[in-house]
Amino acid sequence: MPTSEPLEIREERREQVVRAVESGDTSRVKQLINTLHPADIADLLESIPQDERVLVWQSANVNTLGEVLIEVSDGVRESLLEEMSHIRQVEAISHLDIDEIADLFPDLSDRVVAEVLLNLDKETRKGLDQVLAYPEDTAGGLMNIDTVIIREGVTLRVVRRYLRLRGELPEYTDKLFVVDSEYRLKGTLPLSSLVTHKGTTLVSDLMATEIVDFNAHLPDDEVAAAFERYNLISAPVTDNENHLIGRITIDDIVDVIREEGEQVIMAQAGIKEEEDLFAPIHRRAKNRALWLGVNMVMAIIAASVITRFEATIEQIVALAVLLPVIANMGGNTGMQTLAVIIRGLGNDTINPDNAFAVMRREFLVGSFNGIIFAVMTALITTFWYGDIALGMIVAMAMLITLSSAALFGAIIPVILERMEIDPAVASGIVMTTIVDIIGFFAILGLASLLLT
Amino acid sequence: MPTSEPLEIREERREQVVRAVESGDTSRVKQLINTLHPADIADLLESIPQDERVLVWQSANVNTLGEVLIEVSDGVRESLLEEMSHIRQVEAISHLDIDEIADLFPDLSDRVVAEVLLNLDKETRKGLDQVLAYPEDTAGGLMNIDTVIIREGVTLRVVRRYLRLRGELPEYTDKLFVVDSEYRLKGTLPLSSLVTHKGTTLVSDLMATEIVDFNAHLPDDEVAAAFERYNLISAPVTDNENHLIGRITIDDIVDVIREEGEQVIMAQAGIKEEEDLFAPIHRRAKNRALWLGVNMVMAIIAASVITRFEATIEQIVALAVLLPVIANMGGNTGMQTLAVIIRGLGNDTINPDNAFAVMRREFLVGSFNGIIFAVMTALITTFWYGDIALGMIVAMAMLITLSSAALFGAIIPVILERMEIDPAVASGIVMTTIVDIIGFFAILGLASLLLT
Numbered sequence: 001m002p003t004s005e006p007l008e009i010r011e012e013r014r015e016q017v018v019r020a021v022e023s024g025d026t027s028r029v030k031q032l033i034n035t036l037h038p039a040d041i042a043d044l045l046e047s048i049p050q051d052e053r054v055l056v057w058q059s060a061n062v063n064t065l066g067e068v069l070i071e072v073s074d075g076v077r078e079s080l081l082e083e084m085s086h087i088r089q090v091e092a093i094s095h096l097d098i099d100e101i102a103d104l105f106p107d108l109s110d111r112v113v114a115e116v117l118l119n120l121d122k123e124t125r126k127g128l129d130q131v132l133a134y135p136e137d138t139a140g141g142l143m144n145i146d147t148v149i150i151r152e153g154v155t156l157r158v159v160r161r162y163l164r165l166r167g168e169l170p171e172y173t174d175k176l177f178v179v180d181s182e183y184r185l186k187g188t189l190p191l192s193s194l195v196t197h198k199g200t201t202l203v204s205d206l207m208a209t210e211i212v213d214f215n216a217h218l219p220d221d222e223v224a225a226a227f228e229r230y231n232l233i234s235a236p237v238t239d240n241e242n243h244l245i246g247r248i249t250i251d252d253i254v255d256v257i258r259e260e261g262e263q264v265i266m267a268q269a270g271i272k273e274e275e276d277l278f279a280p281i282h283r284r285a286k287n288r289a290l291w292l293g294v295n296m297v298m299a300i301i302a303a304s305v306i307t308r309f310e311a312t313i314e315q316i317v318a319l320a321v322l323l324p325v326i327a328n329m330g331g332n333t334g335m336q337t338l339a340v341i342i343r344g345l346g347n348d349t350i351n352p353d354n355a356f357a358v359m360r361r362e363f364l365v366g367s368f369n370g371i372i373f374a375v376m377t378a379l380i381t382t383f384w385y386g387d388i389a390l391g392m393i394v395a396m397a398m399l400i401t402l403s404s405a406a407l408f409g410a411i412i413p414v415i416l417e418r419m420e421i422d423p424a425v426a427s428g429i430v431m432t433t434i435v436d437i438i439g440f441f442a443i444l445g446l447a448s449l450l451l452t
Numbered sequence: 453m454p455t456s457e458p459l460e461i462r463e464e465r466r467e468q469v470v471r472a473v474e475s476g477d478t479s480r481v482k483q484l485i486n487t488l489h490p491a492d493i494a495d496l497l498e499s500i501p502q503d504e505r506v507l508v509w510q511s512a513n514v515n516t517l518g519e520v521l522i523e524v525s526d527g528v529r530e531s532l533l534e535e536m537s538h539i540r541q542v543e544a545i546s547h548l549d550i551d552e553i554a555d556l557f558p559d560l561s562d563r564v565v566a567e568v569l570l571n572l573d574k575e576t577r578k579g580l581d582q583v584l585a586y587p588e589d590t591a592g593g594l595m596n597i598d599t600v601i602i603r604e605g606v607t608l609r610v611v612r613r614y615l616r617l618r619g620e621l622p623e624y625t626d627k628l629f630v631v632d633s634e635y636r637l638k639g640t641l642p643l644s645s646l647v648t649h650k651g652t653t654l655v656s657d658l659m660a661t662e663i664v665d666f667n668a669h670l671p672d673d674e675v676a677a678a679f680e681r682y683n684l685i686s687a688p689v690t691d692n693e694n695h696l697i698g699r700i701t702i703d704d705i706v707d708v709i710r711e712e713g714e715q716v717i718m719a720q721a722g723i724k725e726e727e728d729l730f731a732p733i734h735r736r737a738k739n740r741a742l743w744l745g746v747n748m749v750m751a752i753i754a755a756s757v758i759t760r761f762e763a764t765i766e767q768i769v770a771l772a773v774l775l776p777v778i779a780n781m782g783g784n785t786g787m788q789t790l791a792v793i794i795r796g797l798g799n800d801t802i803n804p805d806n807a808f809a810v811m812r813r814e815f816l817v818g819s820f821n822g823i824i825f826a827v828m829t830a831l832i833t834t835f836w837y838g839d840i841a842l843g844m845i846v847a848m849a850m851l852i853t854l855s856s857a858a859l860f861g862a863i864i865p866v867i868l869e870r871m872e873i874d875p876a877v878a879s880g881i882v883m884t885t886i887v888d889i890i891g892f893f894a895i896l897g898l899a900s901l902l903l904t
Contacts (some may be wrong), residue, residue: 018805039681046801049809160647169644171683174626192621195612195646228710229491231623231703233685250702251683257706258680261713262795265720269791270784277796277810284813285820288788292781292821299780300832303773310769317762320772321755324779324888328751329744332722336740339721343714344729349498353470357501358729361736368737369744376748436776 014040021052030059038064042071045080049278054083065092070100075276077107090115098124099144099252102131130245139223140216142256143237143246146170150203152178152186157199159189172249174233178207185213185236185244213238216245220256225347227253264342267424270295298429302436309444315452318385319444322394326443329373330401330435337362337409338427345417359410366406370399389451397443405435466492473504482511490516494523501730502531509535517544522552527728527735529559542567550576551596551704554583582697591675592668594708595689595698598622602655604630604638609651611641624701626685630659637665637688637696665690668697672708677799679705716794719876722747750881754779754888761896767904770837771896774846778895781825782853782887789814789861790879797869811862818858822851841903849895857887 013035020028021044033041033056041060045053045068057080060068065084069077069092081089089112093101105113117125127145134140148169150159159176163169169191176194178187187207197206213236214223227235227250237246266274270291275284306313306323313319341362344350350358374395382391412431413423465487472480473496485493485508493512497505497520509532512520517536521529521544533541541564545553557565569577579597586592600621602611611628615621621643628646630639639659649658665688666675679687679702689698718726722743727736758765758775765771793814796802802810826847834843864883865875 022805037681043799043801046796046799047803047806049806163648164650167648169648172685173644174685191643191647192625195643196615196619196621198616228703228706229489233624233626233702250685250706251680254680254702254706254709257710258713261710261716264713265716265791265795268717268720269788271788271791275792277792277801277806277813281813281816281820284817285824288785288817289821289824291788292784292825295784296777296781296825296828299777302780303777306773306776310773313772314766314769317766317772320765320769320775321758321762323772324758324776324892325748325751325755327776327779328754328884329748332744332747333740336721336723336743339717339723340727340729343717344498347495347498349495349729351499354499354501354729361729361733364733365736365740368733369741372737372741373744373748376745380752432780440776 010037010040014044017044017056018048021048021056024055026055026059029055033059034061034064038067039071041068042076045072046076046277050079053079053278057083062088062091063095066094066096066100066104069093069104070096073274073276074107075274075279079276079279081107086112086115090119094119097144097146098127098131099142099246101128102141103136105132127246134216137220138216139214139218139220139237139248140246142220142223142248142252143216144170144249145246147236147244147247148173148176149179149183149244150176150189152180152202152204152207154203155199156194156197156201156203156206159194159203160199163194172234172251175208177236177244177247178203179244183243185211185238185242187211188236211236214248215240221260223248224253224256224260260346264424267422268428270425270429295429298433299436302433302440305437305440306444309448312444312448312452316390316447318381318387318390319447322381322443323440325377326394326397326401326439327436329398330405330439331432333366333369333402334405334409334431334435335428337366337406338413338423338431341410341413342423342427345413345423350414355414359407359414362410363403363407366409367399367403370402370406373402374399390447393446393450394443396446397439400442401435401439404438405431408434462489462492466496469496469508470500473500473508476507478507478511481507485511486513486516490519491523493520494528497524497532498528498729505531505730506535514540514543515547518546518548518552518556521545521556522548525726525728526559527726527731531728531731533559538564538567542571546571549596549598550579551583551594551698553580554593555588557584579698586668589672590668591666591670591672591689591700592698594672594675594700594704595668596622596701597698599688599696599699600625600628601631601635601696602628602641603632604654604656604659606655607651608646608649608653608655608658611646611655612651615646624686624703627660629688629696629699630655631696635695637663637690637694639663640688663688666700667692673712673798675700676705676708676712712798716876719874720880722877722881747881750885751888754885754892757889757892758896761900764896764900764904768842768899770833770839770842771899774833774895775892777829778846778849778853778891779888781850782857782891783884785818785821785854786857786861786883786887787880789818789858790865790875790883793862793865794875794879797865797875802866807866811859811866814862815855815859818861819851819855822854822858825854826851842899845898845902846895848898849891852894853887853891856890857883860886 017032020032045056093104093116131143175188175190177185178189180186187209188211189203189207193206212226212230212232216237216239234247234249236244237248239245272287275287341350377398378391378395381394382388408431413427416423416426469484472484497508521532545556545568583595627640627642629637630641632638639661640663641655641659645658664678664682664684668689668691686699686701688696689700691697724739727739793802829850830843830847833846834840860883865879868875868878
């Protein structure tokens with residue numbers, strides 16, 4: 001009988017642990033915590049304060065600590081490592097796959113790194129060196145070295161016997177890699193054809209030779225796109241001479257895709273790195289302060305436009321009421337355009353061939369809404385202040401602001417991407433400042449020209 | 453020899469097609485377009501204007517049109533369907549898997565749906581009915597019916613012979629499903645153990661009985677979380693009586709995860725549905741106008757606070773300069789908190805157990821930065837206007853605004869989630885309005901009390 005509803009059981013176990021942790025019942029925590037999946041332990045640690053975290057962390061089995069360290073966010077990882085002795089760190093990390101060890105290295109002290117390396121056998125250390133040779137966000141950085149390789153000259157029966165002797169296959173093994181005597185990739189053999197074909201068939205007759213392999217230097221987002229496009233579960237990684245050096249599996253790709261989405265959201269809000277909810281207040285405040293500082297400088301630059309028109313505002317105080325409305329509408333229009341453009345740049349549907357046409361159309365969309373909201377604000381302002389001239393000026397300012405918001409919302413991310421600056425991080429702040437300046441100039445300039 | 457660098461070849465082919473399309477060379481487009489992967493055709497269609505789209509669409513092989521319709525965004529799909537006759541729609545759709553047909557049904561006319569149903573054999577129609585019985589965003593809506601089932605009483609040799617007779621396995625088949633005579637799920641048999649064990653072994657001796665299966669009503673984000681947690685490639689879907697009714701595969705999960713990320717970004721900007729870059733201007737403007745309208749109402753509500761203090765502003769015009777700075781800083785602080793909280797709610801690290809503690813800490817983070825920026829603005833304002841009293845008032849207003857921005861940034865998404873409103877959509881606008889009102893009241897109220 002299959003365990004019915006494992007998801008519900010998981011939730012139940014989680015709650016038992018939470019209750020044990022809250023009541024500080026150390027022996028019960030020790031007894032329960034190791035029934036949880038490492039990913040569940042990671043989620044639990046993220047959601048509890050520092051003192052409870054220590055209790056959970058010291059109760060968990062050292063075999064699972066490494067997996068948990070991989071799963072938690074950067075901030076929490078830091079706090080957990082601080083609670084571990086050097087020896088415990090080394091022991092926890094020794095249980096991990098090579099690509100995972102490589103991911104953790106930047107967070108470890110030199111002493112721990114040295115001891116981990118000493119504990120590895122020669123071949124594993126060689127594999128680790130190879131993974132570490134590539135940046136984290138490339139195919140080489142993503143790969144593991146758990147490839148199952150075969151030769152093309154043998155029959156399926158021989159392959160099956162080899163696999164039986166070898167025992168369990170690495171996770172996500174949907175295909176075996178066929179290499180020549182110099183480890184050059186010749187093809188791949190799907191596990192399913194091993195099952196669906198006769199034992200006398202030769203590997204060379206059955207192997208796929210039109211395969212998707214990744215050069216170790218390929219950026220991880222391109223690897224992810226290819227996994228999606230070609231429905232891959234695993235794929236070989238090769239060096240510049242087509243030698244097989246590793247394997248990328250779909251679980252790492254899922255992580256890349258999830259992180260891409262989260263990074264855009266965090267980047268837009270100007271949060272430097274993943275935050276630990278229970279990190280010391282000053283550390284989290286610091287993580288956000290730089291962004292707020294930049295914003296303040298930009299806001300002051302935009303506001304300095306207003307100071308030039310203080311005399312006008314003194315005469316027509318209504319302008320002070322309308323300024324934030326103009327800024328709000330401009331900012332929102334620009335953010336809509338940014339969302340569309342950044343998505344298009346991300347999936348390559350916006351490219352040098354069509355960038356100009358796309359910008360032109362964004363400008364028209366902004367102008368279309370600009371006209372609609374210009375009419376609305378004209379009516380509201382005229383009604384509110386009983387001043388048709390003021391209504392007309394606000395309408396003109398609204399149209400100018402909304403159409404330039406859409407235009408700059410389209411231009412800025414394209415330019416930033418060409419300058420190799422992440423458009424998700426910087427576009428919002430640059431766009432908002434420019435649009436504020438234009439909006440303030442438009443309404444105050446028109447008012448001072450026409451009304452005073 | 454493996455095709456070296458298929459990714460580069462793909463890029464080259466794409467450019468050839470683009471050039472052929474741009475030069476209007478119909479016969480060359482026809483010749484080249486069918487060498488592209490459906491996902492590549494979809495990307496190409498997204499990135500070109502309507503008239504070029506028609507050319508590409510009419511040149512593509514009808515076998516691939518269905519796949520392309522699945523890959524494109526909602527807006528583009530609409531424009532492509534408009535270009536197809538009923539017969540061509542029916543033919544294109546008939547080539548798809550059942551879960552894909554089900555996904556397209558909402559976009560098709562009743563006549564096309566009826567004809568597609570007529571073309572299906574009885575069993576497939578029954579399967580389709582089953583998929584359509586569940587909402588798109590549940591396990592049932594995600595599933596396909598291409599399960600490979602076996603009985604527990606047979607040997608591996610029998611299973612292998614069955615698979616050989618059956619021929620090619622469905623994509624992403626990493627395990628076979630073991631059911632009893634009434635189709636109730638008993639366990640799963642990994643393909644790899646079929647390969648690594650002797651032919652005389654019984655399925656019942658080898659099958660996994662602790663399996664992760666999904667009730668058809670489970671929401672898709674929980675399915676996705678379980679796929680990540682338990683490293684799944686495929687998983688069975690069952691009804692309430694534990695009958696096997698379908699199978700979910702990792703490719704659909706990757707789509708769910710990617711869409712989750714994109715939806716948050718679009719939702720935050722108030723874009724109702726995925727936009728076609730080349731849709732008619734008025735249609736795209738309409739897609740964004742509702743959000744801008746809501747924003748304008750909220751901005752006017754916030755601005756109406758300012759009208760109560762027009763007399764104060766007339767006396768101290770500097771306040772008109774400072775209002776947008778306060779609003780900007782409050783909005784940004786709140787957005788930072790929102791990003792952290794919405795992420796935490798999404799991955800369940802923020803839950804009823806710790807929500808209060810999290811809010812308290814957010815408030816403290818906001819207040820910490822509030823103090824820092826209060827001091828800075830006090831210095832800047834005093835220096836700028838030579839008015840210490842004004843500087844002190846701006847500082848107080850800044851502190852009040854930033855701490856309440858962080859507090860409301862934490863409270864609002866938690867409340868919205870409890871009201872079952874998507875926090876990504878509504879949190880930003882509600883938070884900004886509240887924070888603007890508080891900020892405007894703080895600076896203008898303090899100024900009118902203390903300075904006039």
